Amino acid sequence: MTRRLREGSGQAYAEVIGDPIAQSKSPKIHGFWLEKLGIDADYRACHVTPGSLPDHIAARRADPLWRGCNVTMPHKQAVMPLIDAIAAPADQIGAVNTVYPGSGGGLEGTNTDAEGFLEPLGRDLARAHYFRMARILGTGGAARAIISALAKEGFTLVVAGRDPGKARALLEELAPAGEHHAIDMAHFADPTDFPFDDREGCLDLVVNASSLGMTGQPPLAFDWSHAPPGAIAYDIVTAPVDTPFLQSARARGHRTIDGLAMLIGQAAIAFAHFFGQPPPREHDAELRKILTS
Structure with missing residues (x-):
């Protein structure tokens, strides 16, 4: 059944806000789902x-047609004092990427990055492991959600940044328990002859949580001799989708x-x-073709 969200002569809408914003794929994603479900609403990008x-x-708070917004850089922390309530896990992560009218009449913010990041790892995380380790490259806004999510899943974390002090501060704030490590990102650029032990029964991740490798940005320098056999390479960059980091991993x-x-999740x-309803995820393959065409 088609769900109508028009009010009076206007059309209900949501949006993504950021600076810059032209590169966002969110309008294509939400527009695809709205069309599939027959929902009479719009989703737009706003600089x-x-x-x-x-x-x-x-202004959006006063607009009855506004259904909320996704928040991208550089606003994920700046938006927090402008809204009325911050729901889990955004309160723990310290960053909001989704704002919407709450049931109490005010604006509520949450963070969907952590759950979205973990979604493609669901089958791996459902299994028991002797040991879980993640090398997280980057200390920006997305890294906050990833650090928090993986710490809760029992990973020992190695966070690498151009400023190791910032990496350490993130670990102390977001994952104070556990024997985690902060390191200079340059450490992973050169080959190593480290003799990895038997990784049977272990889960290892290498995550590019930075913008390195994105179109217009410098490449990510990571030598795969730093990753144990069987490690999973995860890159959050979406432009290009198949980054040199992923190509070298394969x-x-x-x-x-x-x-x-992560973006679709x-x-x-x-x-x-x-x-007010979940999107039709059975069409993910079709959506991916649209996003990569």
Whole structure:
């Protein structure tokens, strides 16, 4: 049954806000789902600078047609004092990527990045392991959600950044328990002859949580001699989808997960907040073709 979200002469809508915003794939994702479900609503991208963020949120708060927004860089932390309630896990992560009208009448914010990141790892995480380790490359906004998510799943974390002090601060804030490590990202650029032990029964991840390797950005320098056999390579970059990081991982025999997996997973949770029902995930293969065409 088609669900109508029109009110009066206007059309209900949600959006993604950020600076820059032209590169966002969110309008294609949400537009695809709206069309498949026959929902009479819109989803758009809106360029919002840091200085205009408070006025933008205030204007949307007063708009009865607005169903919420996805929040991308650089606003994931700046938006927090502008809303009325922060739901888990955003309160623990310290970053909001989804804002929507709450049941109490105010604006509520949450973070769907953590759940979206874990979604393609579901089968792996359902199994028991002797040991779980993740090398996380990057210390930006997305890394916050990834660090928090993997710490809760029992991983020992090695967080690498151009500023190891920032990496250490993130671990102390988001994963204070456990024997985690902070390191300079340059450590992983050169080959190593480290003799990895038997990894049977272990789960190892190497995650590019940075923008390195994205179109227009410098490449990510990672030598795969730093990853044990059987490690999974996970890159959150979506432009390009098949990054040099993933290509080099496959060449070494590693399984790979691309950034569309996390992007679609986190968008699905936000879609339900905005439009009141889950998206039709049975069409993910078709959606991926659209996003990569």
